[in-house]
Amino acid sequence: MKKNIRLKILFPMFLIIGILASAQQNDTPIFPKGKLAPKENFIGQVWVTSLVTNDSIYQTVVASVTFEPGARTNWHSHPNGQLILVTDGVGYHQLEGTPKQVIQKGDIIKCPPHTNHWHGGSWDQAMTHIVVLPNTEKGNAVWRGRVTNRVYVN
Numbered sequence: 001m002k003k004n005i006r007l008k009i010l011f012p013m014f015l016i017i018g019i020l021a022s023a024q025q026n027d028t029p030i031f032p033k034g035k036l037a038p039k040e041n042f043i044g045q046v047w048v049t050s051l052v053t054n055d056s057i058y059q060t061v062v063a064s065v066t067f068e069p070g071a072r073t074n075w076h077s078h079p080n081g082q083l084i085l086v087t088d089g090v091g092y093h094q095l096e097g098t099p100k101q102v103i104q105k106g107d108i109i110k111c112p113p114h115t116n117h118w119h120g121g122s123w124d125q126a127m128t129h130i131v132v133l134p135n136t137e138k139g140n141a142v143w144r145g146r147v148t149n150r151v152y153v154n
């Protein structure tokens with residue numbers, strides 16, 4: 001009788017508590033959201049956390065960037081390219097002259113050097129990625145024009 005109650009009530013209860021606890025753990029970001037990015041290079045709310053600052057040994061910049069839905073970079077390029085590692089959510093990435101790509105948690109994108117592109121959140125979901133800029137002695141980024149709504153939704 002008592003064993004039956006344990007099976008019928010306690011076991012499902014613990015199962016639900018366990019699922020809720022693991023869901024909560026998964027929602028905790030690895031890195032903090034950071035500070036709002038400067039408006040001149042972005043549209044919408046963009047948050048940046050510096051993870052690795054440039055130095056004479058590594059000459060590499062690493063940062064975690066979070067785009068709210070609809071937020072995106074301006075068009076830009078990187079003198080030595082850029083690696084993008086998507087750590088959360090769903091967003092967009094587009095190399096100039098090619099169709100916009102949907103990118104999501106777990107995706108890794110290589111942006112070739114001197115190639116015009118933009119990245120951002122999707123229209124209804126935020127996206128967080130880690131960017132790696134190698135060989136920064138040639139500079140980090142060359143910024144260009146805004147990504148219009150027409151390009152963004154296309």
Ligand code: MN
Pocket residue numbers: 076078082111117118119
């Ligand atoms: Mn870029």
